Amino acid sequence: MKFKKLSALLLSGAMCLSIAACSGGGETTPAPTTPAESGAPTESGAPAASDLNVAVFYYNYSDAFISNVRNEMDAQFEAIGITPSNYDGNTNQGTQMDQVNTAIANGANVLVVNAVEASADETTQSIVDAAQTAGIPVIFFNREVSDDVVNSYELAAFVGTDPAEAGHMQGELIGNYLVENYDAVDLNGDGVISYVMFKGQENNPEAEYRTQYSVEDANAILEEAGHPALSYYDSAASTQYLVDPNGSWSAAAAQDYMTTILSAYSEANGNMVELVIANNDDMGLGAITALQTAGYNQGVDENGEPLSTNIPVFTVDGLQGIVDAINAGTATGAVGQSASGLASAVVTLVQNYQADGDLMSNTEGMNVDETVAKIRVPYTTVS
Template sequence: MKKFLTLFLTFTMVFTLASCTSKAPETLIEETKPKEQIEEIIEEVIPEEIEVKAGVFWYDFSDAFLSTVRDALNSELDALGIQYTNYDAASTQARQNVQIESAIANGVNLLIVNIVDTAAIDAAQNITDIARVADVPVIFFNREVDDSVINSYENACFVGTRAAEAGEAQGIMIGKYIAENYDDIDLNCDGYISYIYLVGEIGCYYSDATIDVNLEDHPYYAAFTSSQTNVATRLLNITTPKIELICSEAPDVRSMSVIPYCNAVLTMANKPELTYYDANNTDKYQPSNWSKTTAFEIMETALSTNPMDGDAPIEVVIANNDDAALGCVEALNNKGWNTGEGNTIPVFGVDYTADAAAAIEEGKMVGSILQSATGMAETIADLVENVMNGEHVFDGAVEVFNVDEDANKIRVPYEIKMKEEN
């Protein structure tokens, strides 16, 4: 758009000058040669369009949320009319590395990478170095890479969400729901809410992250509570002790944000903090590796030790993704719970996949956090279009998107999703 505006103004200037001169038309044409000048201006103002051949590298085709991103991104890239190929790393970083090197050798001139290994900087840095040597732009997306990696190459950037936001939004959603329905959720009437928590994966690049819980002016808290009626109005600032997340030993900061934010909302409502169903589990979480099957198995085991009709039932299910939440729902279904009718406990997820949206509507889940697949795909497509137009991959991004201060990273916002009241 800026180029065409510049071109229009240039045309106007040239012809205005031509109309204002007192020289004879023959002399004017001979001396100014506006046609030749305009052709030169077009070449300077509008760079030659580049034939883009993109490689889109996915950490695992089986990931439910990323399947929705892939469908959306395929549509966007088809609309742009570029050549592209999708690659499945099947959760193996070494395989993804080989795929990228092979793609570049076969003429790919744009890398769009959903990296496998987020536990260390080396994997993303290696891909960035490969892109630099080949002189091709690289757009990382969805799975976080370190700022230092992005800053190491001028043609590298990232599109994704702020890791902690999903956890903060989910914690606020859960805390408010429990506070408003406390007596109904407290199945054994002991005054406490027992929960099970399924995190995504163990290992992250956050080696020293601090979680500060602050509800005052928090965007998700403000947006969520302003449209609700039964909520305490007093805001509470709580700063938790510093939590150090050690790679390969802890889940990421998104996972670690959920319970502190939930407990902050409960404290504000004068309710006790959540208690983990298994007192022997000092971590107070179990990794599901984003897998519905793994989550189903974990939940089945938990229900065998803490049956729903026993003295210490599980009263809330929290999962870092919808597939894991739905795996827990299936295990509950086998016990006659969360079928959409009758006995139900709150189940919460993240991603707001189509299956989760249906489960929420049917009353099998309470809520999820929307991570917009369409928004992510559209943002990536805008950057691809820059490359097509011969511009820098990140050109104009700061003016249009929510961009980090310290690196070329675009943040796509989340949204709390629950069943709408009739």
């Protein structure tokens, strides 16, 4: 296939907040089906819509953004007459691989995968190999999969974002805000802004790039304005970020971290954390909960005046919870990604496959990488 870089962007849609109840993987494993038995394309053409058996694998239902994607995916598949079978990997790659094999054995003829360990090529390649053996397509989404894995199979594709884009956009938001509000943010008046970074998960491309570029780009803006670079709150730390130990990017992890931090770092001690950077909304909201418990980030009154000292909090995802927090004055800004845009691109590829057996045959108007079947859904800003 030949892929062309196109200038138009996928339209970002509204994000649904309700969480639908979905089924998990089956407990029994019947004999594997052949491509023809599973409804995969044969020499006579692609399967009819009524023959499509779509299995969607999520890394973790409890992830707020993934819950929105699941709601959107369910609704958009239902709109074209497909009821997908959904599986919760529960942040366990072994569980997810078992679910993939079970779904194929049960007759799934389209795999849509939000990989638990997307950065591990051997893991995602195993999923591709299973799809190729069955003669069915696999569409990865949200968590970046390597070009080599996608290019290893004609019926493999990826739908997601540009991992670096969110970091650059977040850094610009942070840098510009600090330049405009430097003295107010610099609580101890030492001329340097101290920050905490909630990274999320190690070795995840989105987490890596958001962590790197949000700080680098903010520093470039600060230094151009004559201010020093950001300073990590704990100068003795071996890494300048905190990760969720369960790999779930959770509010609970960030709240626990922030509560512990605030027991030692405070205005009274002259070392208060003056900026929170979180690589998703949930971790930002968890940090806000801890800040509010300590008397910070109480919002604004009817005249827009702050009710307390507010520590700026910046996040990525832009879901309704953080939008509400921004409107209430308890959060500062966010980079938003579109759950509906992501779901729409996945559903389009499934429709392409149903129409002529080629996932990428109808991708005009989308941002497609030049040398690999990857579609990029753009981010937005919320502030």
